[in-house]
Amino acid sequence: MNCLRSSVSHLSTMASQLPSSSxxxxxxxxxxxxxxxxxxxxxxxxxxxxxxxxxxxxxxxxxxxxxxxxxxxxxxxxxxxxxxxxxxxxxxxxxxxxxxxxxxxxxxxxxxxxxxxxxxxxxxxxTAVDTVPGGMADWLCDVVTGTFQPVTTTTHPASQNCNSTLYSVPTYPQAGAVPTSSSANASQQVSHTRSTIHPSPTASIPEGFESAGAGRLVTFNEAQPLTTLIDHIGRGVGLPGGIPIAIPQSQSVDDIRIRTVGMCPGSGSGVLMRGSEIPDLLFTGEMSHHETLAAIERGSVVISLAHSNSERxxxxxxxxxxxxxxxxxxxxxxxxxxxxxxxxxxxxxxxxxxxxxxxxxxxxxxxxxxxxxxxxxxxxxxxx
Structure with a gap:
């Protein structure tokens, strides 16, 4: 019995000495x-x-x-x-x-x-950040609707000098601090509704996270000029030096108006292009050449910012x-x-x-x- 007690005590001491994080x-x-x-x-x-x-x-x-x-x-x-x-x-x-x-x-x-x-x-x-209510996909909704406005915007130059005679030094967008939704400029906010495109399986949703899922769909009460949404996106993600955009070949940027916007951070085509109908605007980090062609042939616009610029x-x-x-x-x-x-x-x-x-x-x-x-x-x- 004493031997058993000694062994239990020794194992307890060893367990307390096992390494752990801080x-x-x-x-x-x-x-x-x-x-x-x-x-x-x-x-x-x-x-x-x-x-x-x-x-x-x-x-x-x-x-x-x-x-x-x-x-x-x-x-x-x-x-x-x-x-x-x-x-x-x-x-x-x-x-x-x-x-x-x-x-x-x-x-x-x-x-x-x-x-x-x-x-x-x-x-x-x-992807837990992508799907959670108030997560990255909902932040993209705030960006495209003008709910958030950045206080500061910075860029990361690759170097101080560039020997190219045709092009500037590379810049990398970085959004600065932004105010909360309640303190944003009300005149910049556009009336809309939001929904989850692909809800998470019910069995995997913890209590309090019922609207979780991949991708978000914004539906504006009134169709918005595409150029207005482009300005919102540029300010919200940190004013990138250029915004890659694909539009149907028969249309011009100034003429396009958007009623629905589908958003997914990172690589979003698998979320945004499921089903027979797709949003008027697909806003994501990246899409392949053929996926983008398929979208504009169906009459939609694609804005892809380079993968992590839709997340950072x-x-x-x-x-x-x-x-x-x-x-x-x-x-x-x-x-x-x-x-x-x-x-x-x-x-x-x-x-x-x-x-x-x-x-x-x-x-x-x-x-x-x-x-x-x-x-x-x-x-x-x-x-x-």
């Missing part, structure tokens, strides 16, 4: 799962959730901060390491398919190894504020529970490390949007 990182993951339930992601192809869990070392503490990005590139990893963030929320999964090895030869795997070495975890929500503005417009609010509450609750547990443990004579106590004394929370993150495609404007 307490703050666990609060980040919990907050993301509340805001963007993983059950809403399209698991038929997607890979969402905590993709890299960096072991926590109390002697080398990270800041209580999160970095938001669309793509986890080497530049974004460098940024997070320099900032000493605890976690990166990368919208696109950096691990998409099964890995047979993790080596330094692969640039993405090298970033993961470096982040783990520096105590930085990676969480990817992807959401980080500043919505996710940054939502995550900061949820994470602040989660971290406050976690700290209070942990501090109480430490106090109770101390009263019972158990020893606690000073580093463990210091972790929960820090009530700071920071959520930032990556400055290095950008779409691979920039736009070089013809100087003449």
């Amino acid at each position: 307490p703050f990182t666990r609060a980040v993951v919990s907050s993301m799962r509340k805001l963007y339930p993983e059950a809403l992601a399209d698991k038929s192809f997607d890979n969402t959730g905590l993709l890299l869990e960096a072991p926590f070392e109390p002697s080398r503490r990270q800041k209580n901060s999160v970095l938001l990005a669309i793509d986890l590139t080497t530049a974004v990893a460098d940024e997070a390491i320099k900032r000493r963030d605890s976690a990166i929320v990368a919208y696109h999964p950096i691990i998409f398919r099964g890995l047979k090895a993790i080596t330094l030869d692969d640039t993405q795997q090298r970033s993961l190894l470096r982040l783990a070495q520096n105590g930085i975890s990676v969480y990817s929500p992807h 503005g959401y980080l500043r417009a919505v996710m940054q504020t939502k995550l900061l609010q949820e994470l602040s509450q989660q971290w406050k609750s976690d700290r209070e529970s942990a501090i109480q547990a430490l106090q109770d443990s101390t009263k019972q004579g158990a020893a606690s490390s000073s580093s463990e106590s210091e972790i929960y004394q820090d009530g700071s929370v920071e959520v930032s949007v990556s400055e290095a993150d950008r779409d691979p495609y920039g736009i070089m404007v013809w100087r003449q």
Whole structure:
């Protein structure tokens, strides 16, 4: 019996010593799962959730901060390491398919190894953000209807000089901070209704997320000039140097009026072109040549911004504020529970490390949007 008790005690001690991510990182993951339930992601192809869990070392503490990005590139990893963030929320999964090895030869795997070495975890929500009410698809509705107006707009120049005699230096759009819907200019808002194009399966929808699904359809009460919607889109996503647009060959941009707009972030054709009828305007990140031809032959307009330009503005417009609010509450609750547990443990004579106590004394929370993150495609404007 004594031997059994000793074994149970030993196993309990071993379990308590198993590596885990930092307490703050666990609060980040919990907050993301509340805001963007993983059950809403399209698991038929997607890979969402905590993709890299960096072991926590109390002697080398990270800041209580999160970095938001669309793509986890080497530049974004460098940024997070320099900032000493605890976690990166990368919208696109950096691990998409099964890995047979993790080596330094692969640039993405090298970033993961470096982040783990520096105590930085990676969480990817992807299609959960697309489908959730108030998520990326609904933000595109706000953009096209003029509900959101950007306060600032910046561009990422590839370099300071360009030796081309015909074209400017490439620029990469980046939407700045935007006001909430309630503070937007009412004169810019257009009366409309919204609906979900492809509702999520009922069994996968958590309580409170009943309107979840892929894609959104905006129906204007009165048909709108296409040029007005183009202006809304340009301002909302960060004034790209050019907007790729496809229109039926028999029409001109100035003459086209739009009653219905279908929206899907990223690659949207699979969502927007199902069925016998398609919207007057298909607004997405990218569509293939033949899909676009099929759409305009059916009388519709296509606006495709380059894949992640249809996604990146959401980080500043919505996710940054939502995550900061949820994470602040989660971290406050976690700290209070942990501090109480430490106090109770101390009263019972158990020893606690000073580093463990210091972790929960820090009530700071920071959520930032990556400055290095950008779409691979920039736009070089013809100087003449």
